[in-house]
Each structure stands twice: as structure tokens, then as C-alpha cells.
Amino acid sequence: MGAQILIIEDEARMARFLELELSHEGYTVSKASDGRTGLDMALAGGHDLILLDVMLPGLNGLEVLRRLRNEKDVPVLMLTARDAVMDKVSGLDMGANDYITKPFSIEELLARIRAALRTGAPAARRAVPLRCGELVLDPARHTAAYGDTPLQLTYKEFLLLQTLLENRDIVQTRDMLLETVWGYDYAGETNVVDVYIRYLRQKLDDAFGVKIIHTVRGVGYVIKGDGT
Numbered sequence: 001m002g003a004q005i006l007i008i009e010d011e012a013r014m015a016r017f018l019e020l021e022l023s024h025e026g027y028t029v030s031k032a033s034d035g036r037t038g039l040d041m042a043l044a045g046g047h048d049l050i051l052l053d054v055m056l057p058g059l060n061g062l063e064v065l066r067r068l069r070n071e072k073d074v075p076v077l078m079l080t081a082r083d084a085v086m087d088k089v090s091g092l093d094m095g096a097n098d099y100i101t102k103p104f105s106i107e108e109l110l111a112r113i114r115a116a117l118r119t120g121a122p123a124a125r126r127a128v129p130l131r132c133g134e135l136v137l138d139p140a141r142h143t144a145a146y147g148d149t150p151l152q153l154t155y156k157e158f159l160l161l162q163t164l165l166e167n168r169d170i171v172q173t174r175d176m177l178l179e180t181v182w183g184y185d186y187a188g189e190t191n192v193v194d195v196y197i198r199y200l201r202q203k204l205d206d207a208f209g210v211k212i213i214h215t216v217r218g219v220g221y222v223i224k225g226d227g228t
């Protein structure tokens with residue numbers, strides 16, 4: 001069976017056209033016609049790629065993407081209106097793989113889909129696994145393990161751990177982590193970093209009886225090079 005593609009698009013004719021073309025190419029297609037339904041379907045999982053229109057009723061496409069990226073790293077291809085530069089920039093910042101401007105040729109869309117399916121989600125592009133003692137994080141495969149035990153991390157937990165591992169021995173302030181993991185324009189609770197550090201510690205430090213993530217009081221967090 002071909003890859004599973006979710007189309008989130010409110011224009012019925014466009015959605016139907018995409019469904020026909022993609023089915024014809026051997027993809028298995030499901031559809032949602034508003035942002036909230038689309039997000040629910042996307043979060044439920046099982047898709048290899050999501051085609052996401054920006055202008056949607058309910059939740060717009062950028063908001064769908066933002067919420068989706070808190071949980072999942074499925075590749076996302078945005079469908080944008082011509083010249084909507086801000087949408088493209090915001091979408092890529094928020095972790096879209098790529099965007100395609102309407103109107104587009106089906107050949108171009110199929111090529112973009114194949115490319116996105118090949119590369120996976122953008123945050124996952126890193127060839128070499130990160131290691132620290134028993135901890136191994138493989139961004140290319142989006143897997144993490146401590147020794148032989150796999151870690152079940154959400155998208156943001158994974159990015160946070162990846163950021164700390166990529167900056168070993170360099171203390172990361174809350175602002176730095178907020179910017180790297182949540183993005184410049186994050187407008188939520190500022191203690192979100194501490195909350196996610198707590199989640200990570202439950203899954204890592206507490207679960208394995210080790211101390212990997214260190215608090216630097218009044219500054220931020222660090223993972224030390226030797227994993228102690």
C-alpha cells in the first residue's frame with residue numbers, strides 16, 4: 001500500500017482534485033475540510049505526509065501546524081495563496097517541510113510530495129546520532145534510547161533534549177531554549193521550558209536513576225559532555 005496522505009483543505013473542488021490525483025498515484029488519501037478536524041486526524045496519526053492549506057475555517061493552517069508540531073514530526077507540505085510570503089516564512093519557521101503556491105501543477109506537487117516523504121520532518125535532518133553516555137538520540141530516525149530501552153518523547157521533548165545534547169557543556173538559558181524549541185514568537189507561558197524539563201527528567205533521569213539534565217540555578221540547564 002502507498003504512503004498515507006492527509007489532505008486538510010476546505011475548498012471542496014481542490015480537495016477532490018487532490019484526492020483523485022494522489023489516489024491515482026497509489027497514495028492512500030484521507031481528507032478534512034476544516035482546521036480542527038484536520039488537527040484531530042493528524043494527531044491521531046497514521047499519516048506519512050500532510051497537505052495543509054493555510055486559509056482554513058476553524059483553526060488556520062499555521063495554527064494547525066503549530067499545534068501539530070508540539071506532538072508530531074510527520075512531514076507537512078503547506079498549500080499557500082500566491083504571494084503570501086508571510087505564510088511561507090511562518091510555515092517554514094514552524095516546521096513545515098515545504099510549501100507550494102496555488103495554482104500549482106500536479107507534477108510539481110507530486111515531486112514535492114516525493115521529496116518530503118524522502119527527507120522526513122525538517123527537525124529530523126541530522127545524519128549522526130547524538131550520544132552522551134548511555135543516552136542515544138537519533139534525529140534522523142526520531143528515536144531516543146537509554147541503553148537498550150527506547151524513550152517515548154513528544155516532538156517538543158525530543159527537540160529540547162536534542163538542543164541540550166547539541167550544546168553539551170554550554171549552559172542553555174530559558175530564553176535560548178524557548179527560542180530554539182518553541183520559536184521567537186512563542187506567546188504562551190514562559191515557564192514552559194521548566195515544565196518540559198520536568199517531563200524529560202521524569203522520562204530520563206528519574207526513570208533510569210541517573211542525573212543527565214543539570215539545573216544551573218538562576219540561569220538555565222546543561223547536559224555535561226561525559227553524561228554525569
Ligand code: CA
Nearest residue numbers: 010053055056
Ligand atoms: Ca482554503
